[in-house]
Amino acid sequence: MTVSEREARQVAEAAREQDWRKPSFAKELFLGHFRLDLIHPHPTADPEVVRRGEEFLDRLRRFCETHIDSARIERDARIPDEVVAGLKELGALGMKIDRAYGGLGLSQVYYNKALTLVSSVSPAVGALLSAHQSIGVPQPLKLFGTDEQKDEFLPRCAKDAISAFLLTEPDVGSDPARLATTATPDGDDYLLDGVKLWTTNGVVADLLVVMARVPAREGHRGGISAFVVEGDAPGVTVEHRNAFMGLRGIENGVTRFHQVRVPASRRIGPEGAGLKIALTTLNTGRLSLPATCLGAGKWSLKVAREWAGERVQWGRPVAKHEAVGAKISFIAATTFALEAVVDLASHMADEDRNDIRIEAALAKLYGSEMGWLIADELVQIRGGRGYETAESLVARGERGVPAEQMLRDQRINRIFEGSTEIMHLLIAREAVDAHLSVAGDLIDPEKNLADKARAGARASGFYARWLPGLVAGRGQVPTAYAEFGQLAPHLRYVERTARKLARSTFYAMSRWQGRMETKQGFLGRIVDIGAELFAMSAACVRAERLRRDDAAQGAAAYQLAYAFCVQSRVRVEELFGRLWHNTDEVDGKVVQGVLSGSYSWLEEGVLDPSVEGPWIAETPTGPSKQQNVHRPLT
Numbered sequence: 329m330t331v332s333e334r335e336a337r338q339v340a341e342a343a344r345e346q347d348w349r350k351p352s353f354a355k356e357l358f359l360g361h362f363r364l365d366l367i368h369p370h371p372t373a374d375p376e377v378v379r380r381g382e383e384f385l386d387r388l389r390r391f392c393e394t395h396i397d398s399a400r401i402e403r404d405a406r407i408p409d410e411v412v413a414g415l416k417e418l419g420a421l422g423m424k425i426d427r428a429y430g431g432l433g434l435s436q437v438y439y440n441k442a443l444t445l446v447s448s449v450s451p452a453v454g455a456l457l458s459a460h461q462s463i464g465v466p467q468p469l470k471l472f473g474t475d476e477q478k479d480e481f482l483p484r485c486a487k488d489a490i491s492a493f494l495l496t497e498p499d500v501g502s503d504p505a506r507l508a509t510t511a512t513p514d515g516d517d518y519l520l521d522g523v524k525l526w527t528t529n530g531v532v533a534d535l536l537v538v539m540a541r542v543p544a545r546e547g548h549r550g551g552i553s554a555f556v557v558e559g560d561a562p563g564v565t566v567e568h569r570n571a572f573m574g575l576r577g578i579e580n581g582v583t584r585f586h587q588v589r590v591p592a593s594r595r596i597g598p599e600g601a602g603l604k605i606a607l608t609t610l611n612t613g614r615l616s617l618p619a620t621c622l623g624a625g626k627w628s629l630k631v632a633r634e635w636a637g638e639r640v641q642w643g644r645p646v647a648k649h650e651a652v653g654a655k656i657s658f659i660a661a662t663t664f665a666l667e668a669v670v671d672l673a674s675h676m677a678d679e680d681r682n683d684i685r686i687e688a689a690l691a692k693l694y695g696s697e698m699g700w701l702i703a704d705e706l707v708q709i710r711g712g713r714g715y716e717t718a719e720s721l722v723a724r725g726e727r728g729v730p731a732e733q734m735l736r737d738q739r740i741n742r743i744f745e746g747s748t749e750i751m752h753l754l755i756a757r758e759a760v761d762a763h764l765s766v767a768g769d770l771i772d773p774e775k776n777l778a779d780k781a782r783a784g785a786r787a788s789g790f791y792a793r794w795l796p797g798l799v800a801g802r803g804q805v806p807t808a809y810a811e812f813g814q815l816a817p818h819l820r821y822v823e824r825t826a827r828k829l830a831r832s833t834f835y836a837m838s839r840w841q842g843r844m845e846t847k848q849g850f851l852g853r854i855v856d857i858g859a860e861l862f863a864m865s866a867a868c869v870r871a872e873r874l875r876r877d878d879a880a881q882g883a884a885a886y887q888l889a890y891a892f893c894v895q896s897r898v899r900v901e902e903l904f905g906r907l908w909h910n911t912d913e914v915d916g917k918v919v920q921g922v923l924s925g926s927y928s929w930l931e932e933g934v935l936d937p938s939v940e941g942p943w944i945a946e947t948p949t950g951p952s953k954q955q956n957v958h959r960p961l962t
Contacts, residue, residue, distance in 0.1 A: 337845075339505035339552075343603030344757070345685065353676075353865075354686035358759035358858050360798045360830030362823040364809070366682060367865060370873035371675035373437060381438030384423070388442055391418055398450045399718060401577040402733055407453055412490075412532075412961050415457070422486025424461045424470075429482035431466075436612065436677040440619035440670055447620035448627045451737040452577030454620045456490070459528040462613035463606075463745070464491030465535045465556060472554075472597045472605050481535065481556060490961065492529035492559075494583060495539045495606060497522065498947050502750045504539070504552060504603055509585065510949075511540035511555060513548050518555065518595070520563070520588040523947035531569045531579035532961050533559045538585070539602045551600025555590050559960065563588035565952035566959075574736030579959070584952045611685045612677050614745055618670050618695025624738055625663035625699060628706040631729055632656050636709060646709070655705045661892035662698050664885070665863045668870035669694060686758050687862065693751040694859045696741035703738040707731050752852040759858065760844075763837055766790040771842040795834070798827045815868045815886060818893035822861050825900060829857050832907055849912040853903045860896045860903075867892050 348355065353366040373381075395414050401407055415421065423439045425431025434442070439461070447454030461467065466485045469477055485491055500506050509522025520540055530536070536557045544550030557564065568582040597605050636647035636656055646652045673687045707714035710731050713721060718728035742748050767790075769775045769783035802808040803823030809816040833854055837844055844851075871889035875882025921927055 336503050336505040339603070343607050345604070345608065348683055350681060350683040352683040352686055354690055354858065354862055355683070355758065357826050357861055358830065358833070359762055360827040362801070362803070362826050364819070364865070367672060368869045368872070370672065370869050371679055373435060373675070373678065377435050381434055381441065384432060384434060384438065385441060385445065387418060388420065388445060392446060392449045396449045396453060398730065399728065401450050401452055402730070403719070405571065405576040407456060407577045409961055411453065416488045419486070420457060421460060421488065421490070425466050425482050425486040429478060429486055431482070431486040436615065437671065437674040440615055440674050443616050443619040444623040444626070448623035450577065451620060452575050454623070455575055455578050456529060458616040458620065459493065460485070460491050462616040463493040463609055464529065465537055466491065467613055468537055468554060468596050468605050468609045471608060476593070477556065477596070485535065489534040490529055490532055491535040491537065492527050492533035493537045494524040494527050494530065496524065496526050498525045499944050502746065507539065507541050507552055509538070509540040511542045511553060511590070513542065513545070516592050518542070518590045518592065520555070520557065520585040520590055521949045522585050524583045526570065526580055527583050528578055528580045530583050531566050531581040531957060532959050534960055535559060537596070539606065542599050549599045552602040553599045554596040554602040554605045556594045556596065557588060557590055559958060561588050565954065565956045567952055567954035567957070569957055572740065574733070574739055581957065586949065586951045610745060611688050614688045614692040615670065615673055615677065617741055617745055618666065618691045621695040621699030621738070621741055622663070622666050622670050624734055625659065625666055625702050627734070628702050629659050629663050631731065632659055632706055632709050652709055655709055657891060658895065659702050659705055661888050661895055662702060664888040665867040665892040666695055666698055668866040669863050671870060672866045686755060689751055689755050690859045690862050692745060693748060693755065693855070694863055697748060699741055700738050703735040707735050749848070749852070752855045753848065755855045755858070756851040759855065760833060760837065773842060798831050801827055812868055812872055813886070815871060815889055815893070818864060818890070819868055821897060822864050825857070826861060828904070829854065829861070849910060850907060853907055857900055857903045860900050864893050864896050
């Protein structure tokens, strides 16, 4: 499909949640308001919720210790059927499904703790459970399904039916306006035709959530819509199981639909609501990914501590050499902050009194970026052994530490569920929503003079109230946030910096106006600053909660939170410097030269080992010509 840039933006905009009916800590942060009251005191869980969650974690831990062989999964590139069967018996497929439908009904907090635990043993198993529950059939049905749909599908998902979410197509990633899969009305049914790519769990799934475009016609509003489809329905063919650099055990494939008949009763929500359903599902679903990154961080810290204290160079353990020590400090402090972010956002999701769409997106962005850096630093600390496979290490008599595998497994997280670049744009759009809602018509070239005049009046009133609040605040009061002790200066810094961030955003909008959306480098840095401020806030609030619960652990937590804030402030100041002094303009000129072939001479002197073929495979609709590799697990 050929879709203009403006049409693509309109589709994405229509899928956004337009209203802010609940408060949002992160939204206010980007507006220059440090609403500490929205996250402090730190939310707590009901004792009964904690009891049930801890009991399940104990059972899950024993299962992971005795039944999950991560080396075997890596070697065979497959999760053994008996492992999946054991997870079903534990109830792990229904962790987030209400007990009324046969699930465990765990809180978001304990669901994420479970993913952290499982992913530390095998990220592939963590991905299977997450794809099934966070974005597969259970979550969209929980939010948008009818009572009949919940009664029909949730008990199956809780017991033994694995589910998958199918949106991406060979030529469609984060630009759903070009979605080509169709759902053509046919009486009381729809006929699905199209091809889906990178269907995590798709090879083994019993149930699928499929996004398809319904043609508009009489009696049908049309638009991208969501459907629950049986994995073994006639016309559904899994044509290929994909292989990747990491997560070798995941069952990810290419799925073709040819005249697949789906009853209208299996459409989730109204026609045209598919993208809104997908984005709303991801608001909470994205929290599963930073939870898996947290598992990698905790494991990396353990290995770094044990190895760096054992390995001696130049007369002392390598941990005591400053260059290595700095890496260990980064791993420890960042893991603490990442746990603080995941735990806080998860508690907020459970309380449901705040809008966490930005918080969840920031957690995903920050967790995936920091998780990758942690994995990279661990490989560096381990040196040559970090690059050597665990199997090779064991073969020559050493401990089989899969650091290189963890690095490979972590890399996808910067792409999964919205790449870092897409997350920057998504969060930036939400961060400037207040500005666009009052002044958007002023910079819209298609608005007439009357619309612009009305927008000007709205903007004048909004900015007359908003801008004076960015001049001074509690962050300039030396005694502010005194209850946080040695962390108080960092919270004062967050308050001051939030106002500075809002001023910088306003100045950029005034300067670039309608061209602001093209300044992706600038927007990415704005979002990264906000992510650091959110992480600093979460780390301080978590440290204070731990201090109140356990003085000894609280003292250590304060030290970690303090170290993280110092490290984070260095990154924030660097990002502010790069807002206005960067290489964006010269980079753009170089890109033009690359694309025009001006530098093709630079490519001479090498050979390309790539196998010939189209960059993107053509996938015309029609019956499959491939063997069906769908492999339902029993």
